[in-house]
Amino acid sequence: MTQRDDTSVPPSSPLSIGRRGLLLGATGLAASAGLGMPWVRRAAAAEPLKIGMLWAKTGSIVDQAEYLAQGSMLALEQRGNMLLGRPTEIVWLDEGNAQGAQQNAERLVGEHKVVGLVGGALSSYALAISAVAKKARVPFIAANAAAGALTGSACNKYTFRLQPPVDVHAKVLAPYCASLGKKWYLLTAAYAFGQDIKKAFGDYITANGGTIVGADEVPVGTPDYSSFILKIRAAKPDVVIGGISASDLTTFLKQWNELGMRGRIPFAEIAVGNTDLWGVGPQAADGLYTLTWYYKNPNNPPEEQAMAADYMKKYNRPPADKTWMGWYSMKSLLDSIEAAKSTDPDAIVAAIENWTNKRGALETRYRAFDHQMTNRLLVAMIKPEITDKWDYFDVKAELPETPADIEKAFGSQAETACKMA
Amino acid sequence: MLRLPTGLTMLDMILSQAVNGLVLGFLYVLIAVGLSIIFGMLGIVNFAHGAFFAVGAYFALVLNREFGWVAALAAPILTGLLGILVEIVLIRRLYGKEPLLGLILTFALALLAEAILRLIFGGAPLPFSTPKIVSGVVEWGPVLITKYRVTVLAITILALGAFWAFLTFTPFGRIIRAGSRDPEMVGLLGINLPKVLSGVFGIGCLLAGLGGMLAGPLWTVNPSMGAGAIMPAFVIVTIGGLGSYLGAIVAGVLVGLVTAMTVQFYPDWSGAAMYILMAAILLVRPRGLFGEKWERFE
Numbered sequence: 001m002t003q004r005d006d007t008s009v010p011p012s013s014p015l016s017i018g019r020r021g022l023l024l025g026a027t028g029l030a031a032s033a034g035l036g037m038p039w040v041r042r043a044a045a046a047e048p049l050k051i052g053m054l055w056a057k058t059g060s061i062v063d064q065a066e067y068l069a070q071g072s073m074l075a076l077e078q079r080g081n082m083l084l085g086r087p088t089e090i091v092w093l094d095e096g097n098a099q100g101a102q103q104n105a106e107r108l109v110g111e112h113k114v115v116g117l118v119g120g121a122l123s124s125y126a127l128a129i130s131a132v133a134k135k136a137r138v139p140f141i142a143a144n145a146a147a148g149a150l151t152g153s154a155c156n157k158y159t160f161r162l163q164p165p166v167d168v169h170a171k172v173l174a175p176y177c178a179s180l181g182k183k184w185y186l187l188t189a190a191y192a193f194g195q196d197i198k199k200a201f202g203d204y205i206t207a208n209g210g211t212i213v214g215a216d217e218v219p220v221g222t223p224d225y226s227s228f229i230l231k232i233r234a235a236k237p238d239v240v241i242g243g244i245s246a247s248d249l250t251t252f253l254k255q256w257n258e259l260g261m262r263g264r265i266p267f268a269e270i271a272v273g274n275t276d277l278w279g280v281g282p283q284a285a286d287g288l289y290t291l292t293w294y295y296k297n298p299n300n301p302p303e304e305q306a307m308a309a310d311y312m313k314k315y316n317r318p319p320a321d322k323t324w325m326g327w328y329s330m331k332s333l334l335d336s337i338e339a340a341k342s343t344d345p346d347a348i349v350a351a352i353e354n355w356t357n358k359r360g361a362l363e364t365r366y367r368a369f370d371h372q373m374t375n376r377l378l379v380a381m382i383k384p385e386i387t388d389k390w391d392y393f394d395v396k397a398e399l400p401e402t403p404a405d406i407e408k409a410f411g412s413q414a415e416t417a418c419k420m421a
Numbered sequence: 422m423l424r425l426p427t428g429l430t431m432l433d434m435i436l437s438q439a440v441n442g443l444v445l446g447f448l449y450v451l452i453a454v455g456l457s458i459i460f461g462m463l464g465i466v467n468f469a470h471g472a473f474f475a476v477g478a479y480f481a482l483v484l485n486r487e488f489g490w491v492a493a494l495a496a497p498i499l500t501g502l503l504g505i506l507v508e509i510v511l512i513r514r515l516y517g518k519e520p521l522l523g524l525i526l527t528f529a530l531a532l533l534a535e536a537i538l539r540l541i542f543g544g545a546p547l548p549f550s551t552p553k554i555v556s557g558v559v560e561w562g563p564v565l566i567t568k569y570r571v572t573v574l575a576i577t578i579l580a581l582g583a584f585w586a587f588l589t590f591t592p593f594g595r596i597i598r599a600g601s602r603d604p605e606m607v608g609l610l611g612i613n614l615p616k617v618l619s620g621v622f623g624i625g626c627l628l629a630g631l632g633g634m635l636a637g638p639l640w641t642v643n644p645s646m647g648a649g650a651i652m653p654a655f656v657i658v659t660i661g662g663l664g665s666y667l668g669a670i671v672a673g674v675l676v677g678l679v680t681a682m683t684v685q686f687y688p689d690w691s692g693a694a695m696y697i698l699m700a701a702i703l704l705v706r707p708r709g710l711f712g713e714k715w716e717r718f719e
Contacts, residue, residue, distance in 0.1 A: 058535070058645060059645065059648075062539075062643070062644070062645055063544055063545045063641075063643055065544070066539075066545060067545070190692070216689075217688060217689050218688070218691070219691060219692025219693075220692075221648070221649055221692075223640055223650070223653075224445050224640075224680075226445070226570075227438055227442065227445075227680070227681045227684035227685065227691075228684055230434070230437055230565065231434075231688075233565065234434055247546055247643055247645075247646075248641075250641040251639075251640050251641045254638070254641070258551060258556075258567050258569060258570075258638070258639065259558060259565070259567055260557065275546065276546075278545060278546070278548070279545060279548060279641055279642070279643065280546075281548025281549065281550050282548070283550050284548075284550060320545075
């Protein structure tokens with residue numbers, strides 16, 4: 001009986017590489033490269049598509065960002081995490097400050113090769129991401145930022161925005177505030193969002209025969225507002241117009257109530273988040289606001305009611321307005337990538353410009369000349385008595401009423417500061 | 422004299438703001454003192470101090486929600502116990518090592534604590550109101566202050582006084598003070614210094630937890646609330662002089678007053694006021710107001 005050494009390879013075996021074999025192999029490789037290596041192409045097709053998401057994981061807006069992120073992820077989950085027939089994933093990076101937002105946007109584009117971006121919880125962050133989107137030619141949808149510059153003076157071909165800008169919110173809310181009195185005190189954040197509010201409301205009241213009895217700009221992350229509240233109390237305004245966002249607003253309202261001001265002087269603010277008020281608590285919540293969406297609005301279309309039900313099922317709590325904003329912005333991006341049938345950025349931009357979606361009788365879309373979404377806003381007041389820990393608002397109106405009024409509120413192409421390159 | 426619409430004079434407003442600034446300053450002192458003693462005794466710059474402040478607020482919130490306000494008073498003790506555990510498991514490995522390691526570890530600890538709070542409670546702020554028994558305002562002439570802030574001021578002064586008495590008059594306090602200057606000699610005298618250091622870290626965290634409990638009804642209770650506390654605390658410790666108990670108190674009151682007055686006269690600068698104050702003081706006294714030369718850290 002002979003034993004075979006399987007480890008030895010005789011010179012004539014097919015595993016030995018001679019000159020001819022080498023030539024054959026090289027020719028074969030070259031041929032397959034010329035044919036495009038179909039197996040390699042199949043592997044690339046199986047690689048997931050990536051969508052970049054920039055919502056704060058740290059910092060003052062993190063409360064709202066959690067809901068924005070959950071809404072965005074829900075939009076992809078509702079498609080079975082598939083896009084263009086390929087598995088798709090969201091890469092979520094932090095935007096703790098404007099510089100961080102810019103750096104992480106660059107990472108998403110450079111390292112992760114994302115085909116689109118959603119994010120920008122604060123205006124300063126969105127403006128930073130927008131600059132990256134423009135430079136890297138990647139479509140970016142800003143869901144939450146309200147500063148006018150984003151789709152105004154700083155607009156660009158690759159940036160779109162869902163949130164109506166400050167001056168639209170102001171046009172809706174200011175008449176309600178004026179009906180409460182003509183002496184206004186402005187308490188606004190010391191960055192683009194707050195400065196836009198100061199200007200929009202200041203211009204409105206002075207043009208309508210009222211006066212500004214005080215105006216303070218407040219640093220972001222102020223932990224104690226009592227000194228500001230003492231100044232407001234001394235100035236005796238008819239209305240206080242706020243322009244502070246997220247957890248800063250929560251802190252302010254808690255201290256406003258603590259210092260006995262709740263119910264004594266009306267407080268109003270635009271573009272607040274449900275989470276800001278949930279954190280205040282039923283005893284201290286107060287004010288008149290504009291919202292972009294509310295889960296208990298009976299006019300929500302069936303598609304949004306289904307989203308709310310999906311969210312409730314998954315997270316065991318109702319969706320906040322920010323959930324809807326995250327969801328709707330991501331949905332518009334995903335719809336557009338499907339419509340473009342491509343990941344080419346210019347094709348996606350063209351598809352977003354053509355994207356429309358019905359919300360009841362109203363058709364929402366991003367305007368081609370400034371990439372601003374046109375939509376209605378809700379005017380809402382805190383309920384006199386809050387019995388449900390999630391349900392804080394009475395929706396008073398949905399404005400502007402008609403499509404023509406909406407176009408007027410958002411301004412025409414001639415009125416916009418946006419000069420799209 | 423300039424009169425405001427309410428009939429108050431500017432002097433009245435300054436007085437009102439000063440009282441308000443004093444309360445804010447003492448709340449900062451409470452946070453800063455814990456940070457200061459941890460540095461003074463352990464030589465650790467504790468970046469996680471703000472996280473213990475947040476943990477204290479969450480302990481108080483949960484205890485209040487489940488069992489009422491009396492139970493919430495246990496929040497600082499629980500925070501202190503958690504601090505002792507953290508010292509035993511992590512911090513004591515840093516003694517005598519490169520200071521940078523302490524910075525990195527406590528910074529990581531702060532991020533971890535925030536992430537754990539977010540995991541348990543979610544990122545959204547949770548409602549936390551003042552107890553009914555101390556809600557409402559009191560007006561003394563031009564000064565408007567809430568009953569809750571008066572309570573905060575009283576508790577803070579009591580806590581600081583009690584801690585000073587503890588350091589000055591008890592044997593354990595004397596060991597702590599001696600250990601802060603010459604830990605080797607304390608060890609040679611047969612004292613179990615590791616246990617003492619655990620206790621010091623626990624006390625520092627207890628004070629942070631007390632600050633969190635008291636600030637919970639005033640500030641937004643969310644996982645990142647510690648960030649709002651840690652910066653003023655560092656500024657106060659720097660102004661007062663690293664490791665100085667009296668320095669932290671004086672600096673805290675100064676920061677509170679300067680912040681309140683800046684809001685009154687130059688509100689746009691209110692966020693920067695304490696940093697400008699710090700820069701000005703450090704230019705004149707680089708070790709801070711009450712800073713001394715510590716052989717251990719030279």
